[in-house]
Amino acid sequence: MINLNYLKNLGLFLYLxxxxxxxxxxxxxxxxxxxxxxxxxxLNTRNLELIKNNFNEEKNLKIQEKFTQIIxxxxxxxxxxxxxxxxxxxxxxxxITVNGKKKIxxxxxxxxxxxxxxxxxxxxxxxxxxxxxxxxxxxxxxxKLDIIFRIPDKVLTGTKYDIEIILNEPLxxxxxxxxxxxxxxxxxxxxxxxxEPLASGGIFKTxxxxxxxxxxxxxxxxxxxxxxxxxxxxxxIVEKI
Numbered sequence: 001m002i003n004l005n006y007l008k009n010l011g012l013f014l015y016l017x018x019x020x021x022x023x024x025x026x027x028x029x030x031x032x033x034x035x036x037x038x039x040x041x042x043l044n045t046r047n048l049e050l051i052k053n054n055f056n057e058e059k060n061l062k063i064q065e066k067f068t069q070i071i072x073x074x075x076x077x078x079x080x081x082x083x084x085x086x087x088x089x090x091x092x093x094x095x096i097t098v099n100g101k102k103k104i105x106x107x108x109x110x111x112x113x114x115x116x117x118x119x120x121x122x123x124x125x126x127x128x129x130x131x132x133x134x135x136x137x138x139x140x141x142x143x144k145l146d147i148i149f150r151i152p153d154k155v156l157t158g159t160k161y162d163i164e165i166i167l168n169e170p171l172x173x174x175x176x177x178x179x180x181x182x183x184x185x186x187x188x189x190x191x192x193x194x195x196e197p198l199a200s201g202g203i204f205k206t207x208x209x210x211x212x213x214x215x216x217x218x219x220x221x222x223x224x225x226x227x228x229x230x231x232x233x234x235x236x237i238v239e240k241i
Contacts, residue, residue, distance in 0.1 A: 036083045036094060043079040046071055074100030074111050090120050107140045107227075115234075132215075134234040141227025147202075151218060154236045155209045163205040163218060165231070178203055180220030193221055209237045 042050045048068070070077060077100030084093040094117040101110045115134035133153040146168035155161045163180065179193040180203050203220060210216070216235045221228060 035092075036081050039094070040079055040081040043081075074102050076100055076102075077111065084116070091118060092120065093118050109138055109140045110143075111138050112136070132234065132236055134232065136232045137229060138231075139227060139229040141224065141229060144226040145222070145224055145229065147222070147229065149231065149233060151233045152235055154238055154241060156241060157209055157213060157237055157239055158211050160206055160208050161235075163203065163207060165203040165220065165222065167201045174225060176201075176222060176224045178220060178222035180205065180218055182207070182216055182218050184214060184216060193219070195221065195223065198222070209235075213238050 038050075041047070077098055080097045080099075082095040084095050096113075096115055096117050098113040099111065101108055103109075113134065113136040115136075116132045117129060118132060119129040135149060135151075148164075148166045148168055150162070150164035150166060152161055165178075165180070167176070176198040177195045178198050179195050181193050203222070214237050216237060217232060218235065219230075219232045221230050223229075
């Protein structure tokens with residue numbers, strides 16, 4: 001049987017997932033220096049002053065609030081940034097991975113998030129920063145459950161696509177519960193996730209992309225006797241691939 005006490009902090013898990021979707025951590029730098037290294041160092045040393053000095057007041061406040069929340073929830077988080085080659089000369093791409101852990105009520109929760117950060121530079125500053133291809137998980141089960149996330153990074157407008165969260169190994173008589181919801185990027189997550197038994201051994205759903213380009217966010221939870229897994233995945237909806 002599932003101990004439903006695992007679900008009591010579900011709102012916290014979803015919040016932790018959501019804030020990683022929208023950080024917009026575009027740190028302004030001189031284009032002649034190593035932006036990747038400066039950004040990685042600033043994140044790993046919690047250099048809020050560097051962020052503050054490179055944004056207008058409105059963005060300063062928002063970014064400091066988001067970054068401060070990450071530090072509070074996962075004070076030991078480790079950021080790794082790799083530079084990728086963009087499709088055009090003006091586009092720059094960072095592949096960013098965040099790992100962290102925190103104890104809550106005696107349980108250790110592990111954070112893992114990976115996403116692409118795409119931006120351009122203007123007047124020696126990074127601008128138009130966007131996060132894409134995001135997958136974030138927060139779990140306290142010591143990875144006892146082997147899960148495969150089959151959710152596309154990008155789909156065409158108006159097309160059908162599949163959402164599959166698959167249990168990689170049979171669990172016999174073990175009972176799982178879970179649920180998933182979607183919402184648009186930059187919208188506030190108001191809905192509750194309905195947790196139901198997963199007799200099929202995972203979460204399977206077919207949905208249709210919107211008729212206009214945007215970013216759709218999927219958030220969900222799977223609970224099992226060893227713990228709970230919360231996840232968030234972004235899907236970019238585009239007119240051409």
